[in-house]
Amino acid sequence: MPRPLPRSLRAGLLWLAVTGLAGLAFWASAGPAGQDGSAPDDEKTGGDTTVFATGQNAFSFPLANLPDEERTRFVIGNSFFKRNWVQAPSSTTARDGLGPHFIARSCGGCHVQDGRGAPPDFTRGLSDQPVGLLLRLSIPGKDVHGGPLPDPLYGDQFSNFAVQGVTPEGQISLRYETVRGKFADGTPYQLQKPRYGFSKLNYGPMARDVMLSPRIAPQMAGVGLLEAIPEAEILRNARDQAALGGPVRGVVNQVWDAPTQQMRVGRFGWKANVATLAHQTGGAFLGDMGITSPLFPKETCTNAQKDCLAAPRGAQGKTPEIDEKTFNDVVFYESTLAPAARRNPKDAQVVQGQKLFAAAQCAACHRPSYVTGEIPFPRLGSKAAQGQTIYPYTDLLLHDMGEGxxxxxxxxxxxGRQWRTPPLWGLGLVPDVNGHNRLLHDGRARGALEAVLWHDGEAKASKDKVLQMNAQQRAALVKFLESL
Known part of the structure; x- marks a missing residue:
C-alpha cells in the first residue's frame, strides 16, 4: 500500500491546482540558502518569508515559512480574491451581489496576478475604460472622522460600470501633456502629465468644486509584513527626519479605521489614508465591486441614484453580501502573500546603483529595512510574519512631492501635494507579472527613471543629483531599483 503524501506536499499540490501555478520555475526557502548555512540579507527581502520566484506569478506565493495548517486557508482566500463576483439574484449565494455600480468584478480584476494596475489605453477608444485605476472624488470639507466629503451625486469614487438595469455613472477620459527636460549631459527626456475628464455623466453634473485623485492598484505581495511594522517605527521615522532639519520632513497621517473604530496611523493607500489591511479590503470590496461586508454594510448609492438604490442585493437580500468568515479569509490571503527575493544583488552594476541611490539620499524617505513586530490582528494574519528582517524601502510617511x-x-x-512613500520591493518584477512598467500613483511614469524625474518638493535635491548623473550611472541606478 503506498504511503500517504506529507501534509506540506498535499497543501502545496492543492494550492497549485487552485491557482494554476504548476510548472512555474519557483523555489521557496524558509531556511539557509548557501552551503555555509547563510543567506545574504540583501537577497531575502522578507527574511524567512521570502520566496525565490520570477515570472508572471512572482507576487502570488504564500509566505515561505507559512505553516502547513494555514496553507489551505491561503488557498480559500485566494479563490475569493481572484474569481469574479456575479449580479444578484443568482443561483449562487456565495459570490453574488456585484454592484450595483462597480469598476471591477473581482479583487484580481484590479490586482491582476496580485500585481499592479496600469492606466487605460485610450488609443483604442473610450470603450477601454480603466479597471486597475480609479478616481477618488470629494468636495471641500471633512466628514465626521476628518476624512474627505464625497460628491453629492457620485459619491467618493467614480464607477464606470454597472449591473444590468442600472446606469453606469459615466466614462472617464484621459489625455497626456508632454513635459520636456534634459539631463546635465544634454540627454533629453520626455514625461507624460495626465489630464482626466468625464463624459456621459448619467446622474447630472458633478459639484463645481469637486476634487479628483487618480489611484492605481499597487501590487499586493508583502502587505502583511508592512502591517507588522511596529507603529513606533513609523513615528520614529517622522521624528528622525524632523531632527535632521533638512528638506525631508515626512509626516504621519491619522485616519479613521473601521475595524477598530478609532483613529490610527495610516500606512496603506497612496496617501497613507488607510490604517489596516482589513479596512483597505472592506473599502475595496464596497467601492470597487459594490460588495457589502461586515465593516461596510451599506451600498454606496447616493440619493440621486434611484436605480442603484432599487437594484437587487446579493446573499438573498441579506446584509452583508460577503460573510465575516469569507471576508477574513480574503484578508488572510492578502496578508500572507510573500515578497520575492532580489535578483542579482551582487552584480557589479547593481552594487554601483545601490551606492548612487545612497549618495542621492533616496534612502531618506525610502528607508531600506525594518524588523517586524507582532501581527496586529491574529485572526487575519500569520505569526510567520513576526520577527522578520524585511527590506521594503519605505518610511510609510507623507511627503510634499511638489506641484507636478x-x-x-x-x-x-x-x-494636496503629499503622497506616501511607496515601497520599492518587487518593482523590477512588475513587467514580468503585469506586462508593463507604469509607476507612481497614477501610472504616469514609464519606468523607474521617469518616476524619479517626477520627484520634487522635499525630494528635489535627490532628483537634482540624478539629473547630474551620466548615462552609465543612470543605467546603474535603474538596475539597482529593478533588482529590488
Missing part, C-alpha cells in the same frame, strides 16, 4: 505630482485633494491630514 499634486492632486490638490486632501485626505485626512494629507494635503
Amino acid at each position: 505630482l499634486a492632486d490638490g485633494r486632501p485626505d485626512f491630514l494629507a494635503n
